[in-house]
Amino acid sequence: AQSVAQPEDQVNVAEGNPLTVKCTYSVSGNPYLFWYVQYPNRGLQFLLKYITGDNLVKGSYGFEAEFNKSQTSFHLKKPSALVSDSALYFCAVRAGKSTFGDGTTLTVKP
Amino acid sequence: SAVISQKPSRDICQRGTSLTIQCQVDSQVTMMFWYRQQPGQSLTLIATANQGSEATYESGFVIDKFPISRPNLTFSTLTVSNLSPEDSSIYLCSVETGVVYEQYFGPGTRLTVT
Numbered sequence: 722a723q724s725v726a727q728p729e730d731q732v733n734v735a736e737g738n739p740l741t742v743k744c745t746y747s748v749s750g751n752p753y754l755f756w757y758v759q760y761p762n763r764g765l766q767f768l769l770k771y772i773t774g775d776n777l778v779k780g781s782y783g784f785e786a787e788f789n790k791s792q793t794s795f796h797l798k799k800p801s802a803l804v805s806d807s808a809l810y811f812c813a814v815r816a817g818k819s820t821f822g823d824g825t826t827l828t829v830k831p
Numbered sequence: 832s833a834v835i836s837q838k839p840s841r842d843i844c845q846r847g848t849s850l851t852i853q854c855q856v857d858s859q860v861t862m863m864f865w866y867r868q869q870p871g872q873s874l875t876l877i878a879t880a881n882q883g884s885e886a887t888y889e890s891g892f893v894i895d896k897f898p899i900s901r902p903n904l905t906f907s908t909l910t911v912s913n914l915s916p917e918d919s920s921i922y923l924c925s926v927e928t929g930v931v932y933e934q935y936f937g938p939g940t941r942l943t944v945t
Contacts, residue, residue, distance in 0.1 A: 764939050770932070809871065822873065
């Protein structure tokens with residue numbers, strides 16, 4: 722069975738500081754990993770994915786994520802946070818079907 | 832990418848009635864999914880809807896309660912039957928495009944059962 726863990730319910734950062742939203746996964750075989758973002762009162766939006774290749778993947782809105790096979794992690798990062806990045810972030814793993822983490826609420830304060 | 836619309840955006844229904852949610856996609860897609868999400872919480876997959884075949888339901892979800900139609904490659908409906916307050920939730924339609932496993936989501940339907 723596949724699973725995703727987002728160990729932090731909430732992440733708070735100051736605008737301009739780097740941010741990290743953590744995700745670890747468990748899956749048999751090669752993982753397909755994704756990050757999605759959900760802004761208030763809106764549907765989920767695809768941010769980025771790791772399928773194969775370079776461990777550092779870049780996505781929308783300046784976000785990137787680093788795949789670490791030995792640590793089974795896929796942390797979402799951004800060098801300089803914006804207030805507009807405040808949202809709910811979901812990590813997901815795909816093996817047959819998608820399994821989503823419980824989500825991490827990111828709050829960026831001015 | 833894909834643009835997905837859902838109708839209605841929200842509804843308040845009485846216990847024992849049913850609500851049908853429509854999902855329209857701007858392009859032909861093979862895989863369509865229906866999820867349930869409590870506000871601020873994770874997504875729970877209800878079923879996968881494939882055109883021309885019966886939907887595949889996840890554990891805990893049954894066709895009598897959540898009948899799904901998929902008449903073509905751009906449209907699907909989810910009906911939530913015999914409503915109870917426990918069915919109050921946000922229902923999301925999602926599609927998978929030809930790009931490897933990327934999913935796109937509709938804006939959701941917020942259902943409140945009184």
